Amino acid sequence: MTNAGLGNVLASKQVVFIGGSGGVGKTTVSAALAVSLAIHTELSVLVITVDPARRLADALGVSSLGNEPVDVDLGSIKAKGRLSAAMVDMKDSWDQIVQRCADPAVQERIFANPIYQNISSQFVQSHDYIAVEVLFELSNRGNFDLIVVDTPPSRNAIDFLDAPARMEEFFSSKLLKWLIAPYRSKVFVSAFKPFNAVAERILGSDFVAQLAEFFVDFQGMQDGFLIRAKAVSELIKSEKSAFVVVTTPSEAPVTEANFLISELVERNLPLSAVIVNRTLPKKLADREVVNAAARLEESAQEATELLVSCFRREHPDVEEELNLALPAIFSRVLSEVENCYRGLSGQVSTEVAQRTRIGADRDSIIEIPQMRNDIASLQQLSGLLEHLWS
Structure with missing residues (x-):
């Protein structure tokens, strides 16, 4: 697939998921893809991160991000479309879900429940479903043609x-039914007394009551969740x-x-591309370059003498101490170049071997060369765009 081919494929989608292991530049690639699509198409593009690390705002030059999308000023970059950005805020998202799915009386009880307060702000495992909720809400607004999800x-x-x-499984699980049964039917109260007595001794009666009340109210929001x-x-x-996997070589x-690719295949989800980030120029392994390096190594002494001669000719008034040290200096420089x-x-060579391990069609693999500096602004992001869209 050509770079332009990837751009055309993604431009026809509604949601593009960007996946990969930590530290491969996944957030940067997500931002670059979103910027690229906003520049080259007439689409309204939203890039949203569900990764708790707050790097997306920095890369886009936005002071802060939350659930509500903010417009990204592309500055002097000419764009056919427009770009917005957002980041999942777990606490705000939980509150919005409760407000949408529960009546005022239930909302009040849930917001006051310490179990809810802990889950909504600290329970990491809830982050995945909250991200799904935010994606649902934003995609349903109709304000965006394409959403890029980091x-x-x-x-x-x-x-x-x-x-x-998993959310559907939870609401139909025996565990949830078991937790709330004593509070739904008097028939179960006496049967659960031994369990409650043990639980209250271990966890405290207040905690057990708060837990039960939370799940009773939570189940009342079942229809909205499902x-x-x-x-x-x-x-x-x-x-x-569409799905794009990011890696480094x-x-x-x-x-x-490869793990992520295999999981996508197992779920019959469409893999559009694998982006190999931070690659070195393949020309370093070209025969001409290899031969030049070999000749330099073989004629190091001759090259040193030539460099010393040229320097002395260009700088005839060089100090005597430096003049005497020139051969050793240039010899060390050439040695460093060789190393x-x-x-x-x-x-x-290692990168080439690693690329052959990628479990995807060769035509779906796109490489992005190593950049000189870390990318932390729109201008630096724009330097990455030429590798994503020809």
């Missing part, structure tokens, strides 16, 4: 994709969605990428 690292990304199904879970699950599995990230080349050449 998912958590690989194995957490699978949790994110499976969150709608409707959203089913809708997002259908969206993820539909032709409106190193052993551990490629292993994680650096050997290291880079070996790394290129």
Whole structure:
């Protein structure tokens, strides 16, 4: 697939999920793809991160991000479309769900319940489903043609994709029915007394009561949760969605990428591309370059003498001490050049070997070369765009 081919494929979708292991530049690639699509198409693009790390705002030059999308000022970059950005805020998202799905009296009880306060702000495992809820809400508004989703690292990304199904399973689980049974029917009260007595001794009677009250109220929101879970699950599995896996040409990230690719295949989800980030120039392994390096190594003494001669000719008034040290200085410089080349050449060979391990069609693999500096602004992001869209 060509770079332009990837752009055209993604431009026809409604949601694009970007996955990969931590530290491979997944958030940066998500931002770059979103910026690229906003520049080259007439689409209204939203990029949203469900990764708790707050790097997206920095890369886009936005002071802060939350659930509500904010417009990204592309500055002097000419764009056909427009770009917005958002980041999942777990506490705000939980509150909004309760407000949508519960009546005022239930809302008041839930907001005051310490169990809810803990889950809504600190319970990490709830982050996946909350991200699904936010995606559902934003995609249903109709304000955006395309949403680019920066998912958590690989194995957490699978949790994110499976969150709608897990929510459906939870509401139909025996555990939930067992927890709330004593509070739904007097028939079960006496049967549960021994369990309650033990639980209250271990956890405290207040905690047990708060837990039971929370789950009773929580089940009352079941219909709203399940409707959203089913809708997002259908969206993820539909032709409106695309998946892009990001990796670097190193052993551990490629292993994680293959894990994610295999999970997508197992779920029959469409893989649009694998982006290999931070690659070295393949020219380092070209025969001409290899031969030039070999000739330099063989004629190091001759090259040193030539450099010293040129320097002395250009700087006839050089101090005597420096003049005497020139051969040793240039010899060390050439030695460093040789060592650096050997290291880079070996790394290129390793990268080539790692790319062959990627479990995807060769045509679906797109490479992004190593940038000179870390990308932390729109201007630096724009330098990445030429590798994503020709």
